[in-house]
Amino acid sequence: MIALPQRRVTLANGIELDVVDEGPQDASALIFLHGFPENHRTWRHQIAHFSDRFRCIAPDQRGYRGSSKPQDVDAYTPDKIIGDVFLLADALGIATFTIVGHDWGGAIAWGVALGGQHARVERAVIANAPHPAIFQKLLYTHRGQRAASQYITGFRNPANDPSIRARGISGIMEQETEWYQPGAMPAEERAILEKDWKDREACFGMLNYYRGSSMVVPPMDAPFALPDDYAAPSLPKLTVPTLVIWAMDDLALPPENLKGMGDIIDPLNIVKVPDCGHFVTWEAPGPVIAAMEEFLAA
Secondary structure (H helix, E strand, C coil), X not given: CCCCCEEEEECCCCCEEEEEEECCCCCCEEEEECCCCCCHHHHHHHHHHHCCCCEEEEECCCCCCCCCCCCCHHHHCHXXXXXXXXXXXXXXCCCCEEEEEECHHHHHHHHHHHHHECCCEEEEEEECCCCHHHHHHHHHHCHHHHHHCHHHHHHHCHHHHHHHHHHCCHHHHHHHCCCCCHHHCCHXXXXXXXXXXXXXXXXXXXXXXXXXXXXXXXXXXXXXCCCCCCCCCCCCCECCCEEEEEECXXXXXXXXXXXXXXXXXXXXXXXXXXXXXXXXHHXXXXXXXXXXXXXXXX
């Protein structure tokens, strides 16, 4: 098993994060953000590979594992989680960095890149995480994306809370998701995650990412069209070099999420990973590392 020691970092907002900090302290920094329902080890292969040349920072984000786990939904609105990333960089003395994210970590990374481009964020690497300007439209208009996202409604439903308190988060994932495929996960890594999924405070911390988000997931019987009052999010164009890595067999996020990215991101490089599911960082670590090598060297 790849060893990734952590240290405790206290942010200026009082949140405490357990953080991997590997590689030369004076090197260019890569900040890795994990997604649901994982932890910093999502990026274990990439950290092990790049930490000889880069300072690799990988927190367990708020709500996860040993990091702070506030229980109020309001503590998980995107602005607060995005703010954690900048405060983490501040606490570690990092002025500028490349942001790297997968899944919910990728969603947060989009916000970090859009809010900090050029001033703090030099580059962005996003793996299987939809751009906020594209994803909401797909939820309204694309049958496949809407169907794949119905689990979010279950995650948000307080009627499921007693089951979560009784069984942890595994039960609701089995109940609500199609992309949850435990057989694909290495046994030793699965054991680490299953321990985390029994921590009830972490369970609700993880689910609060969904509950604190403003995304709208219409039911399947709603019209497949933008509502009359739909207003596209007011977001700037992303103009730092951006690499998007997309596993093409992702059951949660179909490749239609790639359409239109070139209109709102420049410069943009898209690398498609065939025959791979959602957890591309460890399902296909080689292609992810190769794509990042070429991108970071450019």
